[in-house]
Structure formats: structure tokens, C-alpha cells
Amino acid sequence: MAFLTSPERAFLRAASRLAFCNPFLPERVEHERAALGSEFADDEPVWSFSIHHPERRRTNVWRIAARLEELCPRLRDKLAAHTASSEEDRVLYEEAVLNLLYQRYYPRFFEASFGAQKSAGASRWRFYAQFLLDWRHFFEIEGLSLPSSYEPTHTFACFRQIQCAFERIFTDIIGNSLPAARLRAAVWESLFTHDMRRYRRTLFERMGEFSTLITGPSGSGKELVARAIAESPYLRFDDRRMTFPDDDAALFFPINISALSPTLVESELFGHRRGSFTGAVGDRKGWLETCPARGSVFLDELGDLEPGIQVKLLRVIETRRFNPVGDTATLRFQGKLVAATNRDLAADIQGRRFREDLYYRLCSDQIATPSLAQQIADSPPVLGESIAYMARKIAGAESEELAAESMKWVEQNLGAKYSWPGNYRELEQCVRNVLIRRNYRPAQVEAGDGADELAREFRAGRLTADDLLRRYCTYIYRQTGSYEETARRLKLDRRTVKAKI
Numbered sequence: 001m002a003f004l005t006s007p008e009r010a011f012l013r014a015a016s017r018l019a020f021c022n023p024f025l026p027e028r029v030e031h032e033r034a035a036l037g038s039e040f041a042d043d044e045p046v047w048s049f050s051i052h053h054p055e056r057r058r059t060n061v062w063r064i065a066a067r068l069e070e071l072c073p074r075l076r077d078k079l080a081a082h083t084a085s086s087e088e089d090r091v092l093y094e095e096a097v098l099n100l101l102y103q104r105y106y107p108r109f110f111e112a113s114f115g116a117q118k119s120a121g122a123s124r125w126r127f128y129a130q131f132l133l134d135w136r137h138f139f140e141i142e143g144l145s146l147p148s149s150y151e152p153t154h155t156f157a158c159f160r161q162i163q164c165a166f167e168r169i170f171t172d173i174i175g176n177s178l179p180a181a182r183l184r185a186a187v188w189e190s191l192f193t194h195d196m197r198r199y200r201r202t203l204f205e206r207m208g209e210f211s212t213l214i215t216g217p218s219g220s221g222k223e224l225v226a227r228a229i230a231e232s233p234y235l236r237f238d239d240r241r242m243t244f245p246d247d248d249a250a251l252f253f254p255i256n257i258s259a260l261s262p263t264l265v266e267s268e269l270f271g272h273r274r275g276s277f278t279g280a281v282g283d284r285k286g287w288l289e290t291c292p293a294r295g296s297v298f299l300d301e302l303g304d305l306e307p308g309i310q311v312k313l314l315r316v317i318e319t320r321r322f323n324p325v326g327d328t329a330t331l332r333f334q335g336k337l338v339a340a341t342n343r344d345l346a347a348d349i350q351g352r353r354f355r356e357d358l359y360y361r362l363c364s365d366q367i368a369t370p371s372l373a374q375q376i377a378d379s380p381p382v383l384g385e386s387i388a389y390m391a392r393k394i395a396g397a398e399s400e401e402l403a404a405e406s407m408k409w410v411e412q413n414l415g416a417k418y419s420w421p422g423n424y425r426e427l428e429q430c431v432r433n434v435l436i437r438r439n440y441r442p443a444q445v446e447a448g449d450g451a452d453e454l455a456r457e458f459r460a461g462r463l464t465a466d467d468l469l470r471r472y473c474t475y476i477y478r479q480t481g482s483y484e485e486t487a488r489r490l491k492l493d494r495r496t497v498k499a500k501i
Contacts, residue, residue, distance in 0.1 A: 003078055003085035004092070008071065011035055012092040015064055019099040020196040023166065024185040032060040039063055065103035072100050072138065080141050087147050094148050097138045102159050105131055109163040122243035128156055129242070157237040158200055160244070165191050165232035172224050174389055177379035179370035183221075186367045187228055204234040208293065208336040211317060213302075213362045215341060216369030219425030222340040223300060225367055227252055229338060230296035251295040253287040253335075258301040258483075258498060266309055269297070272325035288322055291335035302362075303343035303354060304483070304494070310355045317361040337362075353484060372420040372427060380416065383407075386424065390431040406434045414442070451475060473500040 004012070014035035021027050033040045041059040075093050079085065085093075108127045111117040117124040135152045169184050190212055192199045199207075212229060214222045230252040235244045255268050263277055271286030287297045299305070305313070316322050320333050339362055348354035375382045384407055391403035410418070410430065420426055426442070433440035454471050457463050463471070477486045477497070486501075487494040 001078075001083060003075070003083050003089050009089070009092065011067065011071075012096050015068065015099055016092060016095040018064070019095060019102075022185050022188050022192075022194070024169070024181055024188055032064065035064055035067075036060060061103070065100065068096055068100040068103070072097055076138055076141065079144055082143065090147055094139070094146055094150065098150070098155065101131070101134060101138075101155075102162070104134070105159065106163060109160055110167070113160070113164050114167060122241065122247075125237070125244065126242050128237070128239065131156060132239075153237045153239045154200075156239075157235060157244070158204065160237070161204075161232060161234045162192075165228070168228045168232055172228055173221065174385065175375050175379070175382050176385065177370075177375040177382050179374050179378055180382070183225070183367070183369060187225055190229055190365050190367060191232055207234070208296075208334070210365050211337040211339065211362045212365040212367065213339050213341075214367045214369065215345075217371050217421075217423055218342045219423035220369040220371055221424055222342075222369050223254070223298070225369060226254070226296070226298045226300075226338045226340060230298065230336070233294040233296075233336075235294060246292065246294055249292055249295070251292070252298065253291050253295060254298040254300060255287060256300045258304045258495065261495075262306040262309060265305070266312075266325055269309070270312065270322050270324050271327075273327045277325065286324065288316065288333045288335075289324070289331055291333070293334040296336040296338050297333075299337070299339040301341060302339040303341040303345060303348055305354075307353075307355070310358050314355065314358045314361060317358075347481075351482070353482070372423040376416075376420075383410070383416075386427055387431060390424075390428045394428070394431055394435060402431065402435055405438070406431045409434050409438070409440065413440075418442075470500045473497050477501050 014031050018028065018031035018035060021031055041063070072093070075096070079090075079093065105127070112120075112124040112127075132152055135155075139146060139150065139152075165188065169187050173180065173184050173187065175181075191207070193203060193207075212226075214225050216222055233251060235246050237243075238245055255265065257265050260268065266272075267277075267284060267286060269286050269288055271289050272284050274282050291297050299313075312322065316333050317337065321330050322333060323330055345354055345359055349356045349359060372382075372386070384403075387406050387410070388399070388403040391406060392399040395402040421443075422429070430440040430442075454475060457471075458468070473486060473490065473492075476489055477483070480486050480489070483494050483498050483501075486492075487497045490497065
């Protein structure tokens, strides 16, 4: 009696490729089709959360899981009976069992991380005891040594991370367009790399060593991407206490550089000692010191970072060490660094506004967020889905009526070709405006450079002092393309310039 028939071997090979692939890439569909053949359901080309259809079909996933539930126990019995099998057959068996256990316990992981059991504290992970019984049944077969070195607690921890990462990426990064699908796939690779097997073997301990740089237009979801990465780390499982010791620790430490003065940015990052600058009335720990080993410090608006702080940040990336402001003691940064910018860093490097060596230290892992206009151009229904998502966030039980009202207003007043320059942030404000006033006034961009219109309104005396400053700042910014250069020309603080444009 053969250990595997030819159809069983073909099924397990496809299921194995599926188990270790990026679930947000088209290859997932190819592997599902190869595994299921004529039973393949061609209805889920892109995995994307839908407000209109929140139920998760995942038909192919459950069909494959049902086959594994039937096949794995039979193969286990054959191994126990010492049926002849090749090393490849035994590896396929191991990976099939991993796939089976992940699907079998997925609902338990979901309830513990996001559902009703989340408030139960450490006790919510006690289902590990049942997991371990299943593990021993399939992997610890008397008289047989399986080829791989899988270990139950590490596998349990990996399962938890995979489930958390999938839920956060799936739920928070919405849109059924290909640009959105590529973004979800890029975030997945930022967490697990393109090789899940290698990640499981060694890289799970080292991903914090790789900085992530997120680029994209303002309002396109860069912080959502950063948060998804930061809140989906690998956490060790303590099988004696049946808990993840770091489960409730803060993991995301954001700093908006453009909103703070350089002194405060430096203090937020590195911390300071009492008396190190005016206003430093006591010692303060910065995020680099507070951030735990599995946490992430997020630098938003990285392009606005002062040159002196860029030098210090470069040292942190190179050596993992830093000094609080006003202190000679050297501390160690244990976490991961994630940065984001909507600026053209290549142009800033050429203009000597951003250090080239810092850029190359940051760009080992890059993610680009698409604009809302790009997503709508690829898939027009994205606009309606996004409005429905915003309406649910804003209005709760009134969301359906608000979504319909907002969509109608957009179609009648902005049209399908509106470019949404503020991206998701602008769309959210549009929905809020429609809720309050049944109207929305987007920022008007003057034709040409705006100088003639500005001059006419100036001569007519129609501008308030604030209007004049706002329009003039915008006019100069269009010439320079830089907040810093605009501020230098107008002899204003950079934050004032940014607020006025």
C-alpha cells in the first residue's frame, strides 16, 4: 500500500505552497485552483474587507481544510503502521498538519485576539492545552522521526502572529482595487518577508533590525500601514503560564515630526535630563528608551526632520545606541523603526535637505501607499466602498443613509473624475461635511500660478490678513516645492507655513 496516491501528493504539494504563500497576492488563487481542481470556487480574486458583504466566504480555504481533516488522520495512521514513505512525503505530511491545525484553531485565535475572549486576560490562551494534545497526536508518533524540527510553542506563537497580521491588514487596509491588494501584500512581506519558511526558522527574532520606510501622498493611509506592522509582531508564548507575557504591552509609539519643534522632537525620541534645555524641569524617557523589543517607533513626516537629528537617528540605526539629551549615558534601542513621508526624498537628498546615508539605512524595506485616485481609476466601486466605510466610522447606526447621501452628493457635485488630492483624509471630511451641512467645499486650486487672482483681490481689498498670508504662502510654496525654503524666503516658522498652505 503506497503512502500517498498521485492525486493526494498533487493536492498536498499545492496545499503546502498555499500555506506558505502571501495570502494577498494572486499566487494564492493559483495554489487554491491547483489544490481543488474542479471544486475550485472562482469568486475571491482579491481578499478585501467589504462593508456591503462583511461575511467572509473563503470558500476555497474551507474546502481545502475539509480535505485535510479527512486526509491527515489517515496518513498519520499509515505512518504509525510504518508504511513506507519518502522524506518528501513526510515533509508534505508535516506541512499538511500545520495547515490543518492553523485552520482548526483559527476561530480560537480570533476570539482570543479580537472577539469575546479578548477581555478574559491570560486565560484566553488556555486552549493551548488542546492544541498540544492535537500536536502530539500528529507529530509524536512512536518509532518515527519526522524530518523537520517543528516545536509546538513556537508554532503556536507563529499562528497567533499570522492570524493577527491577517486580520489587521484585511480589515484596516480596504479597497478591492489592484493597488490596494498590492499594498496589503507589501505589508504582509514587511512582516514575514517573501519566504515564510525562512521567517519561521530564524528571521522571526530579527525583523526589528530592519527599518521600514513608507512613502505616499498625504492622507493615503501611511499611519494605518505603520500601525498594522507595529501591532502584529512575533511574541513568545510561555507554555507554563499559558500566556503571551508581552500581550498587553504598548507596541506603537508615533511621533509627528512636523507638529513639534526640533527640541521637542529630539526629546520625544531620545528623552532628556532635567535642565538640559529651557522647560526641561525633570527627567523624561523618550520613545527609543520606552519602546520594548517587539515594539515600533513611528516617525511620521520624516522629511521634516532637522539635519542635526538626522545624524543622531543615523547612529541609532547603525549601532542601536543613543544618548538622552543632556546625558552622557549610552542606552540601547531594542525595537523597530518605521518612518513615513509624503516628500520626494530623492529631491531632498539632491537639495541637501535630507542625508543620503540616512536614506540608505532606512530603505531596506519600502512600502508605497497608492492615492485614492489611483484606486478609483483601477476599480471605480472603491469610491462607494470607501464612503460606506467612512460613514460607518462616523455615523454608526445611521451609516447606510449617510453613505447614500454622501455618494449622491459626490456624484452630483464633484463627479467621477475628481482627483481627491487629500485622499482618504479628504474623503472622510467630505462625508463629515455632508452629514453636518449636506455640502462640502473642496480647496480650490487657482488656474496658473494664482498670482493674477491674488493681485486682483489684493487691489480690491477683499483679503483679510489671514487670507493674504495663506494665499501668499501657497503661492511661494508652488514655486519652491519645499516648506523649509518657503519658510526661509518669508522668514516664518516652518510649522506656520505648513499650516497656512
